[in-house]
Amino acid sequence: MTDTTTDAKLRALDLDLRRRAAAVIPGGMYGHMTVGYLPAAYPQFYARSEGSRVWDVDGNEYVDFMCSFGPMILGYRHPAVEDAAQAQRAQGDTQPGPAPCMVDLAELLVQRVAHADWALFAKNGTDATTVSLMVARAHTGRNKVLAAAGAYHGSAPWANFRRDGVAPEEQANLHYYEFNDPASVERAIEEAGADNVAAIIATPFKHNAGFDQEEVDPAFARRLRERCDQLGAALVMDEVRTGFRLNHGGSWEPLGVNPDLSAWSKAIANGYPLAAVLGTGAYAEAASRIFVTGSFWFQAVPMAAAIATIRALQDEDAVGTMRRIGSRLRDGLEELAQAAEVAICQTGPVQMPNLSFPGDTDYVKARAFSAVMLERGVIVHPRHNWFLSAAHTDADVDWFLEAAEEGLQAVLQSE
């Protein structure tokens, strides 16, 4: 293991905050942002962020290839987004009712996403996936849901992948299929009972944390659409992680496959807390019949930020930028690995890079690589896909590749 804390960078303030956090926060930190399972050199706390760069509390600078696990699709403190947020903030944010920008945003999403006839807003990605299933259940009058094994749809009890704190009844209506495996879908339908299926939920491609990514087989996407039509069930697309990264509209639009409902969050407001459920006209009545709400779901500032974000994504051709930068990063890394004679596996869309090392089931190599990257000022993750943003530059990729050369040497030494 190469992941003991080194003195290469100052860590004193971070370590002091960790000591204090250990006394007042469960486990010292929780959820996807805990560094508990990362190489020891990772900072837990961050002081500042701008563009593609972040600074930890001890003043160390990093090029951030995690984008806060996705939200920062245009980079930190994007001027157009911050200006729009500030203009709305000067008027009002949480108010006794929504601001006009809620309607503007709903109209914009309906215009940008092919299957969307309406939009409903919330705060968490989990809110959006949960509400999508509620709409599907209200529309169909059925309860069973088919989900891909190992897919992450949130941390609400129905979607939680741990047993701790989760009553079995909360997952009693879930049946699992294997992504890209039509036969497994048939088995899950049989298990649930064809007449009981309210929805099939899927991510646009397989991005289970800790595993290689897998792009969707277009025939599988079409098959899910076809089976949902036959069953009278909703096809629900979980776009929380992917939304607006692969395409300016829905991720399966280039395949000609449209869902009935889709769940969005993470990057739609460039870091402002917002989630959205989009749906077709056929599901509007059911969506109006369920009761879902939250104290901050009508907050105006994140909606104003979302409008600016979605416009900037198209104006700046963010998908094009992420593709170009991502290809350079992938190709450059491939070249370095071949030169160093390190076997690597890069999977998924280049905008959401995933690196693994064949046979590295306990992540020893991935951790060794990540630890060196971190020490060289590059934030990546050993067990989760990375995220590119439109703020990443060729210079950032150069920085990444320089660090990666050393990172790959650490992988060799970890064997």
Added chain:
Amino acid sequence: MTDTTTDAKLRALDLDLRRRAAAVIPGGMYGHMTVGYLPAAYPQFYARSEGSRVWDVDGNEYVDFMCSFGPMILGYRHPAVEDAAQAQRAQGDTQPGPAPCMVDLAELLVQRVAHADWALFAKNGTDATTVSLMVARAHTGRNKVLAAAGAYHGSAPWANFRRDGVAPEEQANLHYYEFNDPASVERAIEEAGADNVAAIIATPFKHNAGFDQEEVDPAFARRLRERCDQLGAALVMDEVRTGFRLNHGGSWEPLGVNPDLSAWSKAIANGYPLAAVLGTGAYAEAASRIFVTGSFWFQAVPMAAAIATIRALQDEDAVGTMRRIGSRLRDGLEELAQAAEVAICQTGPVQMPNLSFPGDTDYVKARAFSAVMLERGVIVHPRHNWFLSAAHTDADVDWFLEAAEEGLQAVLQSE
């Protein structure tokens, strides 16, 4: 019915936005902020807010006694809160990890709330109640939860009060008692099985929407504590609506009753989206064992706002202000009602006023009253408790009472 739209105020922009919203938002609007069930004069959309005042999109000004259904405990755009938020925003908000203010906030809550040894943050009140039950289940290894009939703990499927979109299994572990009725608690325990009870969840007082409020009988509070101790179950206090309104710490602290876990949201960051679970040391291990997270749960700006809010609440003696203003409002309204010979019923803490009219089961009188209040520039609600803030002034109460005199006349005419 007196609630047809009048021309007393301009409504053109609001009506135009409603028409557009009807095309792209389910039901035209959803959740607790829809005006669908309010008198027709209520604006759906708001343009601006400051202190105790809000302006609708047509420029009409109102004194707001709903405080956005609770969050705005210090009033809109409170300088100390906005300054703290802005200072943090200039550094970073959503980042690859939390900012130092997360630790500061956890320490502050642990210091202010007697039973709190730790804090875990989320976005929605529903997140906080859900996570509380997850912690209780993880700690006890049991699944059953006792909740008061009709209490609102959120719109997640397990807590939802409608059947639409909710699978019965999601509420299979809930058993119901009547608030302030110890015998009903015993019946619910028997129904659940004493060995299966993970938690009893309660609000500090009964504030079911559409009904008169009911303060807790101190003996009932003590009884819940005692029964939880006997059962080895968690007493979970849902402070989402009440938090820091009744007391600077936990709402039952003056009774000498402390819960094991508590759920907070709404007003803890004066309108910024934040929720918190607080717990005793005994539950820390379970809290660290469950996996709960969200893309925006570590957002720094709402935490900085929360620190400023909690400090300002104490510095300004916000509870004292709300009590004084609330008492003036309640006494003044009582006097007016007696003079007008209108029977009214005011219940609950004066900081969270609730007005009803005996026998008004279909809310005809409540709607007539609210419609006139609205026309006279005062926002109240016919079926939900109102909220005072520390920004409400004697002049605001005077404005309220002047309008109420006319509102009570409308009640007489509605009979």
